[in-house]
Amino acid sequence: MTVAEKEPEVAAAPAATRRRRSFRPRYPAWLTAPSLLYYTVFFLGPMAILVAFSLAAQQGFGSLRYGFDTSQYGQVTTSLYLAIFGRTLIMAAVGTLLTVAVGYPVAYWMARYLSTYKMLALLIVVVPFWTSFLIRTYALKIILDPNGYLARDLGISIMYTRYAVAVGLVYNYLPLFILPVFASLERMDWTLIEAAADLGARPFSAFREITLRLTLPGVVTGALLVFIPMTGEYIIPNILSGGNYEFVGNVIGDQFNQAQNQPFGSALSISLMLALSVFVIIYILVATKEERFGA
Amino acid sequence: MNRDDSQLNILAPRSLRPKLDYLHREVQQAAGRPLSRRQALGLGGMALLAGAAGCSTSASPASSGSPASSGAASASANPLTGKPLEGHLEIYTWSEYSDPSTFTKFTKLPAEAKAGLTLHQTFYSSNDELLAKLHAGGTSYDIIVPSQNAVAELIQENSLMALDKALLPNLKYLDPSFLKPSYDPTGDYHVIKDFGITMFFFNNKIVTEEIKTMHDFYMALPKYVGKGRTNLLDGAEEVVPLALMALGLDPNTSSQADFSQAKSFLLSIRKGVTTIDASAYIDDAIAGKIILGQGWNGDIRRIVQGRAKQGDMTAVIPGAASEIWADNWCIPASAPHPVAAHAWINWLLTPGTAVTEMNYHDYKIPMDSALSQLAPSLRNDPLFNVPKSYTDNYHYILNVSPQVVEARTQIYSEFKAA
Numbered sequence: 001m002t003v004a005e006k007e008p009e010v011a012a013a014p015a016a017t018r019r020r021r022s023f024r025p026r027y028p029a030w031l032t033a034p035s036l037l038y039y040t041v042f043f044l045g046p047m048a049i050l051v052a053f054s055l056a057a058q059q060g061f062g063s064l065r066y067g068f069d070t071s072q073y074g075q076v077t078t079s080l081y082l083a084i085f086g087r088t089l090i091m092a093a094v095g096t097l098l099t100v101a102v103g104y105p106v107a108y109w110m111a112r113y114l115s116t117y118k119m120l121a122l123l124i125v126v127v128p129f130w131t132s133f134l135i136r137t138y139a140l141k142i143i144l145d146p147n148g149y150l151a152r153d154l155g156i157s158i159m160y161t162r163y164a165v166a167v168g169l170v171y172n173y174l175p176l177f178i179l180p181v182f183a184s185l186e187r188m189d190w191t192l193i194e195a196a197a198d199l200g201a202r203p204f205s206a207f208r209e210i211t212l213r214l215t216l217p218g219v220v221t222g223a224l225l226v227f228i229p230m231t232g233e234y235i236i237p238n239i240l241s242g243g244n245y246e247f248v249g250n251v252i253g254d255q256f257n258q259a260q261n262q263p264f265g266s267a268l269s270i271s272l273m274l275a276l277s278v279f280v281i282i283y284i285l286v287a288t289k290e291e292r293f294g295a
Numbered sequence: 296m297n298r299d300d301s302q303l304n305i306l307a308p309r310s311l312r313p314k315l316d317y318l319h320r321e322v323q324q325a326a327g328r329p330l331s332r333r334q335a336l337g338l339g340g341m342a343l344l345a346g347a348a349g350c351s352t353s354a355s356p357a358s359s360g361s362p363a364s365s366g367a368a369s370a371s372a373n374p375l376t377g378k379p380l381e382g383h384l385e386i387y388t389w390s391e392y393s394d395p396s397t398f399t400k401f402t403k404l405p406a407e408a409k410a411g412l413t414l415h416q417t418f419y420s421s422n423d424e425l426l427a428k429l430h431a432g433g434t435s436y437d438i439i440v441p442s443q444n445a446v447a448e449l450i451q452e453n454s455l456m457a458l459d460k461a462l463l464p465n466l467k468y469l470d471p472s473f474l475k476p477s478y479d480p481t482g483d484y485h486v487i488k489d490f491g492i493t494m495f496f497f498n499n500k501i502v503t504e505e506i507k508t509m510h511d512f513y514m515a516l517p518k519y520v521g522k523g524r525t526n527l528l529d530g531a532e533e534v535v536p537l538a539l540m541a542l543g544l545d546p547n548t549s550s551q552a553d554f555s556q557a558k559s560f561l562l563s564i565r566k567g568v569t570t571i572d573a574s575a576y577i578d579d580a581i582a583g584k585i586i587l588g589q590g591w592n593g594d595i596r597r598i599v600q601g602r603a604k605q606g607d608m609t610a611v612i613p614g615a616a617s618e619i620w621a622d623n624w625c626i627p628a629s630a631p632h633p634v635a636a637h638a639w640i641n642w643l644l645t646p647g648t649a650v651t652e653m654n655y656h657d658y659k660i661p662m663d664s665a666l667s668q669l670a671p672s673l674r675n676d677p678l679f680n681v682p683k684s685y686t687d688n689y690h691y692i693l694n695v696s697p698q699v700v701e702a703r704t705q706i707y708s709e710f711k712a713a
Contacts, residue, residue, distance in 0.1 A: 058701075060451070060696075061451070061694065061700075062452065080708060080712065081708075083712060087712075146584070147582075147584065160569055242569060242570030243570060243572065254704055254707065254708060258531050259531065259701050259703075259704035260423070261704070
């Protein structure tokens with residue numbers, strides 16, 4: 001400590017003309033203006049419009065009276081829409097758990113067992129992401145088809161049900177989960193496991209006490225990364241449920257596209273965002289905890 | 296002229312042709328709606344521009360001697376008689392809904408060729424997309440092709456130009472019973488492009504009883520759902536009014552009692568419905584995956600043809616009531632080239648053009664002189680030439696008011712969630 005304090009004096013005193021070394025930001029802050037402007041115009045702007053819409057009253061087709069009308073939010077809390085919110089959150093939660101169950105072993109295998117082909121495996125996980133989301137979902141429709149191999153030969157006929165939606169969610173969001181978990185498993189110091197084994201821990205306790213704990217932040221990040229877009233999902237329930245298991249996103253779509261009721265559609269959107277922010281807050285708490293104790 | 300062209304470049308993207316239709320629609324609406332403040336300004340500005348352009352072109356020829364004659368014709372509020380044909384026509388329509396030769400031949404007509412008329416099209420994939428575009432200030436279009444419910448809505452909003460019948464002499468060829476439908480009672484704002492009906496089909500190897508009406512259809516759903524996939528056409532404006540009609544009620548009702556009756560009816564047959572879809576049902580039905588389903592007559596015609604080898608599809612034009620729908624030629628109130636727009640509609644009303652069109656899109660144009668020129672295989676197919684005895688009892692489904700649309704949407708959401 002004392003040495004560190006004396007350092008600057010020693011460096012500065014002999015050569016005052018020399019440029020002082022500083023770790024303060026080197027460029028003026030206003031250079032971020034373009035980014036901030038973009039953020040304001042394309043993110044905060046639409047958000048403000050959405051809030052204004054949700055508090056407006058519908059006058060006729062395509063015309064709104066702006067004001068402070070909270071009746072739309074009252075309608076959101078009726079049993080029909082609460083039930084749809086409930087099913088969306090439950091399905092997203094189930095989808096997330098399934099994604100964890102499928103994704104964690106894959107990430108673990110890639111990080112622990114592969115060396116030469118690690119990057120190839122990573123590539124294979126990511127490659128489907130280069131295809132359009134829509135096409136991937138349609139591809140799944142072929143696999144799950146009631147007359148397809150899966151249904152005919154294995155008797156798994158789940159097309160147009162909630163199970164098809166769950167399969168679609170896991171399939172489409174898996175890479176988003178594997179990547180952060182893989183990253184945290186990559187950083188793992190596997191000698192800790194050896195040490196645990198040397199000290200007499202069984203493989204599973206070593207996994208539970210060390211690997212799982214150290215990678216938990218990655219798992220939480222990955223889970224949230226898939227959970228949030230899952231709750232906003234529109235395409236998967238639309239294509240795979242055949243109208244039988246639709247999410248809030250589909251109801252919002254109907255309100256905007258068919259009923260032309262922007263106020264109610266906006267109120268639904270904002271309610272969904274509010275519901276999601278609860279989970280984001282939980283995440284922030286977990287994430288800061290990680291920083292506090294060190295990963 | 297130049298001014299008009301630059302206007303077009305701004306408002307009508309030339310290369311836009313939706314491939315992934317509904318994704319595109321989503322983007323359109325997300326981008327279209329929030330502009331409502333600017334949209335108002337834009338509309339005003341464009342109106343000024345159009346007005347200025349109109350004045351400058353009409354000042355010299357019209358001032359000579361036409362005030363009296365145009366005064367006489369001004370019942371239609373748009374005395375275009377005597378105004379010169381503009382040099383451009385901007386069409387906003389559904390993709391692949393007109394024979395390509397209809398466009399090329401139009402620009403080669405004597406008057407159009409002399410005016411050096413150029414023609415440009417952009418496309419939409421749903422009425423919602425069209426309405427969103429117009430609400431967002433799309434003012435450069437001369438011709439739009441709204442379905443009946445959108446026509447009624449646009450009339451309510453004063454967004455359509457009253458047609459100048461003097462410029463549409465070929466209107467005489469149309470079946471007079473299609474001139475003043477419920478969605479345009481005065482007949483001043485639309486000319487029918489073609490029409491169709493909503494009907495149903497079933498696999499006759501599986502469904503063996505006779506089902507004749509929409510009510511029969513709904514009652515058959517729970518009985519046969521165990522034997523294969525059943526399908527309803529999606530959308531609140533389809534599901535709820537069709538159920539109302541099956542019950543013998545007015546599809547355009549605003550009565551709460553009617554709505555609750557339709558709702559409990561729909562919920563009672565919910566378990567009989569495997570899917571609610573209107574985008575993929577043709578291919579699925581041709582592949583033999585649907586055993587009982589609703590559809591539009593042109594689509595069902597394709598399905599029956601597609602299953603001709605198996606011969607297991609029966610198409611039923613419902614007795615009692617069902618939906619009749621129509622697509623229409625309309626001119627937006629802000630159209631920059633109204634005379635050319637009228638010339639276009641009049642061209643489409645030429646029997647020869649109507650024949651070409653019907654051979655292309657397979658939907659009926661109510662024009663006897665054109666129908667008689669069609670090949671018998673098409674003319675005598677009831678799935679194309681739906682007998683009047685049926686359609687006389689059919690109803691147009693309209694967006695009566697935001698309240699009615701909201702009530703339908705809520706029943707629809709509840710139906711789907713059940």
